[in-house]
Amino acid sequence: MRYAVLDGGKRLRPLLVMAACEAVDGNEAAALRAACAVELIHAYSLVHDDMPCMDNDVLRRGKPTVHVAFGEARALLAGDALQALAFELLAPADAGISDRTQASLCRLLAQAAGGSGMAGGQAIDLAAVGKSLSEAELRHMHRLKTGALLQASVMMGAACGEPGAQALAGLEGYGRALGLAFQVVDDILDVTADSATLGKTAGKDAAQDKPTYVSLLGLERAGAHALELLDEARAALGTTGLADTRALRELAEMVVHREN
Ligand code: IPE
Ligand code: IPE
Ligand code: MG
Ligand code: MG
Ligand code: MG
Numbered sequence: 282m283r284y285a286v287l288d289g290g291k292r293l294r295p296l297l298v299m300a301a302c303e304a305v306d307g308n309e310a311a312a313l314r315a316a317c318a319v320e321l322i323h324a325y326s327l328v329h330d331d332m333p334c335m336d337n338d339v340l341r342r343g344k345p346t347v348h349v350a351f352g353e354a355r356a357l358l359a360g361d362a363l364q365a366l367a368f369e370l371l372a373p374a375d376a377g378i379s380d381r382t383q384a385s386l387c388r389l390l391a392q393a394a395g396g397s398g399m400a401g402g403q404a405i406d407l408a409a410v411g412k413s414l415s416e417a418e419l420r421h422m423h424r425l426k427t428g429a430l431l432q433a434s435v436m437m438g439a440a441c442g443e444p445g446a447q448a449l450a451g452l453e454g455y456g457r458a459l460g461l462a463f464q465v466v467d468d469i470l471d472v473t474a475d476s477a478t479l480g481k482t483a484g485k486d487a488a489q490d491k492p493t494y495v496s497l498l499g500l501e502r503a504g505a506h507a508l509e510l511l512d513e514a515r516a517a518l519g520t521t522g523l524a525d526t527r528a529l530r531e532l533a534e535m536v537v538h539r540e541n
Pocket of ligand 1: 289290291292293323342426427464467541
C-alpha cells in the first residue's frame with residue numbers, strides 16, 4: 282500500500298480538492314482528509330489498472346508496478362485495502378467535521394469510484410478493446426473511467442464549504458470539462474511522450490488496440506479538442522460568482538498543457 286501511494290504521482294486530484302475548498306472558503310481539515318481519500322482511490326485504481334488481467338503494465342510512477350514488485354495477489358489486496366482506507370479517512374470519530382459533511386464526502390467519492398464512475402468506466406474500457414467507438418461512446422467511457430473521480434475531487438472540495446447553487450453548478454461544469462480534458466490529454470501523451478517522461482509505458486493504447494481520442498480524431502484534432510475543453514472549464518469557473526478561483530484556473534491549464 283505504501284509502495285503504491287507514497288512516491289511519484291502528480292497529486293492532481295488532491296490539489297483539485299484543496300483548490301475547490303479554497304474557492305468556497307471551506308473547512309481545510311475536512312478537505313485534507315478528502316484530498317488524501319481521493320488520492321487513495323486513484324492509487325488503488327492504478328494498481329488494478331496495471332494488473333495482467335487489465336492493462337498488463339510493468340511501469341508506474343517510474344517504478345515497477347505493484348504486482349511486479351509484490352505479486353498479483355498482494356497487488357489485488359493492496360488495492361482493496363487502499364479503497365477501504367479512503368472511506369475510513371473520510372469518517373473519523375472525532376475530527377471536528379460534521380456528520381453531514383462526512384456523509385456528503387463519502388457519497389461523492391463512492392458514486393465516483395463505483396459502477397457509474399471509475400470502475401464502470403474501466404469495465405467499458407476493457408470491453409472496448411479492438412472495437413471502434415463513436416465519439417459519444419468514447420466520451421462516455423472517459424467521463425466514467427477518469428472524469429468521474431476528477432469531477433468528484435472538485436465537488437468534494439466544494440462540499441467542505443457551503444457554496445450556493447450557482448457556485449455548485451459552475452464547479453460541476455468545470456469538473457466535468459476538466460475531467461474529460463484530462464483523459465484526452467492522457468490519450469495524446471500515450472502517443473507523443475516517452476516512457477521515461479511519463480513514468481509509465483508509452484504507446485500502450487495502440488499496442489493493445491484501445492479506442493482513444495487519438496485513434497478516433499488523430500493527434501491534431503484531439504489536441505484541439507483538449508483546448509476546447511480547457512475553454513469550457515474556464516468559462517464554467519466564470520459562472521460560479523466565487524471570488525478566488527485562481528488555483529482552479531491554473532490546475533485546468535496544467536491538465537491540458539502538462540508533459541506527463
Ligand atoms: C493516470 O492518472 C491514470 C489516468 C486516470 C489516466 P495520473 O496521470 O493523474 O497519474 P499520477 O497520479 O500522476 O501517477
Ligand atoms: C486508467 O486509464 C484509468 C483508471 C481508472 C486508472 P489508462 O489505462 O489510460 O491509464 P494509464 O495510461 O495506464 O495511466
Ligand atoms: Mg486502463
Ligand atoms: Mg492503463
Ligand atoms: Mg492511458
